[in-house]
Amino acid sequence: METHDVPQQPARRNFIKKTCAVFVGAVTGLVPAISGLIVFLDPLRRKSQDSDAVLVASLSSLPADGVPRKFSVIASHTDAWNRMPRVPVGAVYLRRIGDEQVQAFNVICPHAGCFVDYDLSKKSYHCPCHNSSFALDGRIADPKSPSPRGLDELDVDLRNGNEIWVKFQNFRAGDKEKIPA
Ligand code: FES
Structure with a gap:
């Protein structure tokens, strides 16, 4: 039986690209936010x-x-x-x-x-x-x-x-x- 590669639909490719872009953007934005939070909460880790x-x-x-x-x-x-x-x-x-x-x-x-x-x-x-x-x-x-x-x-x-x-x-x-x- 003959198999054919089904070409990806342009809409599907666009969706994957957008999803990746959103993910990378979210991670990039989270790094400074988490760093800021760690600095802000750092005194709480100090012993009274x-x-x-x-x-x-x-x-x-x-x-x-x-x-x-x-x-x-x-x-x-x-x-x-x-x-x-x-x-x-x-x-x-x-x-x-x-x-x-x-x-x-x-x-x-x-x-x-x-x-x-x-x-x-x-x-x-x-x-x-x-x-x-x-x-x-x-x-x-x-x-x-x-x-x-x-x-x-x-x-x-x-x-x-x-x-x-x-x-x-x-x-x-x-x-x-x-x-x-
Ligand atoms: S506060 Fe001491 S008996 Fe009530």
């Missing part, structure tokens, strides 16, 4: 310095008997696009446990975000807003406390024998779990 530990106090400034003291946390805030000078970003209670251990709590009440006080006579933390109370170790002291969890403990690093570095972090209020805010 808020997550780093900051020097808060010296070990010698804490009472040896374990009574907590409140300290401001001063840090340079860096977000995706801005680097700001050192500013107060929060506060912590620090307390000494033995000679070489320090415990740190965020002063913000996990119930609804008020500042917790330390009651020296009761040796416990107390939130004046809705009467949550917390033991020295941060756990809920009074079961009637509305706070869904104990005080938010923070990571502490003791450096050079006397420097207390705290990894400061705020957590979502009103949640049973400790979720970074």
Whole structure:
């Protein structure tokens, strides 16, 4: 049986040419757009310095008997696009446990975000807003406390024998779990 090549129709050739032209044009146009987007979003890939530990106090400034003291946390805030000078970003209670251990709590009440006080006579933390109370170790002291969890403990690093570095972090209020805010 005889076979014949069927010549391409001019209309079909034109269609293929146009499709190729559109495709090449689209790719050519996308390259600078994607490059611009990468440059624009690049700061988002940078790590926020808020997550780093900051020097808060010296070990010698804490009472040896374990009574907590409140300290401001001063840090340079860096977000995706801005680097700001050192500013107060929060506060912590620090307390000494033995000679070489320090415990740190965020002063913000996990119930609804008020500042917790330390009651020296009761040796416990107390939130004046809705009467949550917390033991020295941060756990809920009074079961009637509305706070869904104990005080938010923070990571502490003791450096050079006397420097207390705290990894400061705020957590979502009103949640049973400790979720970074
Ligand atoms: S905010 Fe502390 S008990 Fe409500």
